[in-house]
Amino acid sequence: MKHIIAEARKTYHQELLSEKVLTINMHGVPSNADSSSKLSIAISKYIADKLTAEIQEKALGQTSGAKFEQINMNFLAATFPKMQNICPGKWHIEKLGNRNAIKTSSFAQYEHIDYLNDLAKANAGLAASIGNDYMVAPDVVVYRETEEDEVINSPVPIVDDTVCKQADLRKKNGGLPILHASVSAKWTMRSDRAQNSRTEALGLIRNRKGHLPHIVVITGEPLPSRIASLALGTGDIDCVYHFALYELMEAVNSIGAEDAKEMLNILVCGKRLKDISDLPLDLAL
Numbered sequence: 001m002k003h004i005i006a007e008a009r010k011t012y013h014q015e016l017l018s019e020k021v022l023t024i025n026m027h028g029v030p031s032n033a034d035s036s037s038k039l040s041i042a043i044s045k046y047i048a049d050k051l052t053a054e055i056q057e058k059a060l061g062q063t064s065g066a067k068f069e070q071i072n073m074n075f076l077a078a079t080f081p082k083m084q085n086i087c088p089g090k091w092h093i094e095k096l097g098n099r100n101a102i103k104t105s106s107f108a109q110y111e112h113i114d115y116l117n118d119l120a121k122a123n124a125g126l127a128a129s130i131g132n133d134y135m136v137a138p139d140v141v142v143y144r145e146t147e148e149d150e151v152i153n154s155p156v157p158i159v160d161d162t163v164c165k166q167a168d169l170r171k172k173n174g175g176l177p178i179l180h181a182s183v184s185a186k187w188t189m190r191s192d193r194a195q196n197s198r199t200e201a202l203g204l205i206r207n208r209k210g211h212l213p214h215i216v217v218i219t220g221e222p223l224p225s226r227i228a229s230l231a232l233g234t235g236d237i238d239c240v241y242h243f244a245l246y247e248l249m250e251a252v253n254s255i256g257a258e259d260a261k262e263m264l265n266i267l268v269c270g271k272r273l274k275d276i277s278d279l280p281l282d283l284a285l
Contacts, residue, residue, distance in 0.1 A: 005079050009277045012075045013051050013244065019067045021187065022220070024048050024055050031064065032188050032220045039257055044222040046251035047244050068187040069095055069139045072218050072276075076142060076183070079280040087284040090145035091180070096137055107143060107179035108168045109208040138182035138200060142214075142283060146171035146178070168210060181214035181283050189221040189230060201236040214238050214283055218276060222248065224263040231272040239282065240267075245275035 016022040023031045024045070030053065033044035073095045081091040094102055105113040148171050152158050159170065168175050182204055184197040201215045215236065220243045221227050231240040242248055249268070252260045267273035274282070 004082055005277050005280060008075055008078045011078070012071060012276065015071045015074065016068075016220075016243070017051065017053055019071065020056060021064050021067050021071065022048060022051065022053050024053050026055060030222075032222055034188075034190070034223070037223065039255075039260065040223050042255050043248065043251045043257075043260070046254060047222065047247045050247045050250070051244065065185070065187055066097075068220065069185045072183065072185050073140045075276065076140065076280065076283075080142065080283055083280065083284055089147070091142065092145070092177070093140065093142050095140050102141070104137065104179075104204075106176060107141075108176045109179055109210045109213070110204075111176050112209060113207065138204075139185045140183035141179060142181035142183070143177045143179050144169075146173075146175055148172075178211065179213040181216065184215075184217045186217060186219045186221070186230075189219060189223075189226040195230070197230060198236055205236065214285075216241060216279065216282075218243065218279070220244075222251075224248075224252065224260045224267060227273060228263055228267060231267050232270075239271065240273050241276050241279050242273060243276050245273065 013022075021031065025031070027035075028045065029035050029041055030044040030048040034040040073093055077093040080087070080093065094100065096102060104110045105117075147169055149159060152170065159167075164170055164173075166173060168178055182200070184200055186197060197217045204215055205212060216238050217230060217240045219227060219230075219240060227240060227242070230237065245268075249264060252264050264273070
């Protein structure tokens with residue numbers, strides 16, 4: 001019997017290889033490694049070898065990031081909507097971008113953002129007061145459609161016209177879809193770039209009305225110390241998910257880098273770092 005998440009994880013890694021996101025160059029440096037760090041190269045090379053990466057030129061920087069976003073979206077689309085027994089609903093997984101008509105204000109919790117934006121454009125003083133941190137653009141979103149009364153009232157009657165007149169989930173109330181999760185994809189974490197995810201998270205937290213969506217980060221960063229710069233602490237990001245955590249743990253143990261082992265243990269035992277395969281089930285909460 002094939003299990004959906006186990007098979008999807010294999011496909012996920014195959015896509016990273018076939019799309020040339022994870023490669024090894026002619027000098028033996030993997031595409032997610034920091035070429036100036038021997039430890040980064042050693043860890044990422046171990047992982048790349050385990051996943052049978054080939055020697056070839058990596059995708060260009062921006063192209064690599066966009067492909068990583070798409071592959072993460074594919075993984076979620078292949079897993080999360082299929083868990084109807086534990087998380088029922090009409091689910092959609094979308095990769096956002098400049099060409100996508102869907103934006104943060106397309107969801108019930110953030111529909112007021114467009115109104116604030118219009119006000120700010122018309123009033124410079126107001127713009128200076130409220131700032132622009134409400135302009136949040138996640139890489140990938142998971143959202144749920146509102147439900148018809150026929151669905152809500154099956155198999156037992158729950159609502160009628162006298163109650164639940166403002167509930168977000170009820171389609172009859174005319175609301176927008178509900179943002180369930182915001183996913184930030186960072187193939188690597190190089191100092192300041194990693195903190196963009198935290199900025200996005202704080203914007204989602206501060207500017208929502210109603211239910212707070214899951215806020216997660218997926219990364220391919222090999223160095224535990226750099227992952228820790230984003231993963232440690234609570235209050236903003238739910239958790240950081242690694243594209244190959246099991247292989248990363250094996251690599252760190254095999255190489256014997258004690259500081260890296262200790263930090264990785266802190267992150268994993270502290271539930272601040274999980275494997276990509278954990279994400280679909282965590283989103284079901």
